[in-house]
Amino acid sequence: MNREEFMEKAAQYIIDADEEGVVELAKKYLKEGLNPVDMVANGLSEGIKKLGDLFERGEIFLPHLIIASEAMTAAVKILEQAMPSDQVGKKLAKVVLGTIEGDVHDIGKGIVATMLRVYGFEVFDLGRDVPIDNFVQKAKEVDADVIGSSALMTTTQVGQKKLEAALEEEGLRDKVKTMVGGAAITEYWASKIGADLYAESASDTVMKLKEIFS
């Protein structure tokens, strides 16, 4: 199987919500010595994006999406094991990361965390549905350089605005860079709420933070 065929198959297994199939495929892919980041970004992610469109059009329903998400998470786990381990020595920066309160979407945020670790950042992943105060407290505790928040829904993105206000209130706003992302987020939203950075993907996140911290 060549790279393109692997990518297509990976996307299709996600669309079919076939966990066993996609996990086997990921293992086979790694045996071929191919790039795990490529499969996450261009195979699995394409599949889940297509499912998002089908969900939006009412062609599939939530249970299908839940099972597909589990398949995606399982395959990402396999691929992550083959990603280069954290760079030893000094980390480029400390990043506190989480999905904003009220929002349980964490696949994309998880990929961002993995990619940042691979590229030498120290990541404190708070998980999903994270209360604003937890971001603030963790940033204080670890003396964070960056706080990244993910929001996938128009109903939860407002949490990122609250986070900006909370950091201001705690006198932390000038000490950290704030970074926002997730499917609901745009460059416009980032500048509207006063966030420092927006990134549309995990690789874009790495690129933008490397520009600042390398």
Ligand code: B12
């Ligand atoms: C998978 C999925 C789910 C899964 C989530 C599983 C999980 N563990 O994450 C499940 C089935 C649980 C789910 C539930 C729901 N979902 Co849903 N879901 C999706 C779906 C199809 C894909 C999201 C995804 O994982 N994408 C793949 C990843 C790789 O992409 P990503 O998240 O965008 O992340 C990338 C970038 O955005 C960026 N990034 C992400 N985070 C961050 C953070 C930072 C700091 C930075 C810099 C960058 C960055 O990098 C990532 C990697 O490249 C989207 C559709 C879509 N178009 O996004 C709907 C979608 C987000 N869901 C939606 C809805 C409505 C729901 C539910 C309310 C459904 C319901 N009726 O109950 C619930 C929400 C429950 C809750 N309170 O959160 C809507 C939101 C609509 C809106 N505009 O508000 C969407 C858009 C679908 C739709 N079109 O209707 N969902």
